[in-house]
Amino acid sequence: MEGITVQRPHARTALACSAALLLATLTACGGSAQADTKHPTVPEGVTAQAGSATSVHVMWERASDNEGIAGYDVYRAGRKAASVAAGKLMTDIDGLAASTAYTFTVRARDAAGNLSAPSAAAPVTTPAAAPADKEAPTGPTELRGEAAGGRTVTLSWGGSTDDVGVTSYDIYQEDSRIHSVPGTRTTARLTGLRPGTVYTFTVRARDAADRSSADSDALDLTTPSAPGAPDSTAPTGLRTKATARGEESLVDLSWDQPDTGGTIPAYQLFLNGEPTTTIVWGGTPPTGRATYRLTLTDPPGTRYSLKIRPKLPDGKWGDFSAQRTVVLPG
CATH class of the missing domain: 2.60.40.10 (Immunoglobulins)
Incomplete structure (x- = not known):
């Protein structure tokens, strides 16, 4: 019969022996993956x-x-x-x-x-339950800080008040909580940051009923660049102003452009961490301080975080500006 190959017993035995020999050879030469048996290091600073x-x-x-x-x-x-x-x-x-x-x-x-x-x-x-705690704490005041190297910053602020007592202070970076300290402390040291990066920090107080205060004023800090690294290309001095116009909200942005050694042809605008639009100038790109008007149709009270980054002369996107938060007016 054509198309059918019949293996004789001795041929099957030879193939099996060859496969076993090949596996033994690969194992002897390190051909098989070594199992990972090494344990991670112990987490510190808990x-x-x-x-x-x-x-x-x-x-x-x-x-x-x-x-x-x-x-x-x-x-x-x-x-x-x-x-x-x-x-x-x-x-x-x-x-x-x-x-x-x-x-x-x-x-x-x-x-x-x-x-x-x-x-x-x-x-x-854990503290005692506070069923009579019906008010959120007041917001922290006078947030200030400084970069203590390329990867560390220190923050301090004025304390909050509460009808029962402040349990903790939560530190936020671009609307994400990254650290907490006891309510008896008004300082924090943050590590693990990146050199040459703009960070925007806010602080909220929290009470035993788990109510949080309003945000403190935002604080922008830029960590020093690593030795030999290029200067930051982040826009600075970003300011926002929201006004109502009929059923629309107008958000006017202005910022100081970074020195990139050439003309910045465009900027990318992010809302709530997502790219929303690319700002392209209709004529000659501006020099010095730049402005842009954003039109939104969301309901009054809608909260947005905004940040921008430039398109560099070489075509790559530059560093992000500090983040700003706006609440659409009624």
């Missing part, structure tokens, strides 16, 4: 701060691993309470009891499932 009578905010510093960190596991008294992805260095643990002492540890985890040893335990005691 802190636990009561956010309310029933929640605790746990933070830690980044760990390292020979193949890369896949995530972190947070333990309460030795039992896993939460797991987060590798990019997060904090989490909130809810559902706790008021006026209760807790301890938290953190373990790093790699893609092979290897866990680090537990971190040092971070103790915390």
Whole structure:
């Protein structure tokens, strides 16, 4: 019969032996992947701060691993309470009891499932429940700070008041909470930042009923560039003004253009972290301070965060400006 190949027993045996010999040869020469058995380093700097009578905010510093960190596991008294992805260095643990002492540890985890040893335990005691706390705290005042190197900044602010008491202060960077400190402190030290980058910080106070204050005034800080790195290409002095016009809202932006060694042909405008429009000049690009008017049709009270970045003379996008927040007027 044509088209059918019949293997004799001795031929099948020879093929099996050849496959076994090839596998043995590859294994002997290092052809098979080595299992990852190395454990990540232990997370350091673990802190636990009561956010309310029933929640605790746990933070830690980044760990390292020979193949890369896949995530972190947070333990309460030795039992896993939460797991987060590798990019997060904090989490909130809810559902706790008021006026209760807790301890938290953190373990790093790699893609092979290897866990680090537990971190040092971070103790915390939740405050008493405050059912009579019906008012949010006042907003922090006079936010100020300075860059202490390319990767660290220090912040300080005027304290808030509350009808019962301030439990904690939360530090936000572009509307994302990145740090918390106890309500008895009005300073914070932030690490893990990038050199040559503009950061916009705000602070909110929080009470035991988990109510947050309004934002403090925004503070822009630029970390120094790394040695030998090019200067920042971020626009500076970004200001916004929102006015109502019938059913529309007009947002006027103005900013100082960066020195890029050439003409900036366009800017990209981001709303709430998403690219919204490209600002292209109708004629000769302006020099010095630039302006742009944005028209929005969202309802009054809608909140937006805005930032821009320039298109550089070489065609690449430059650094982001500081972020500004606007609330559409009625």
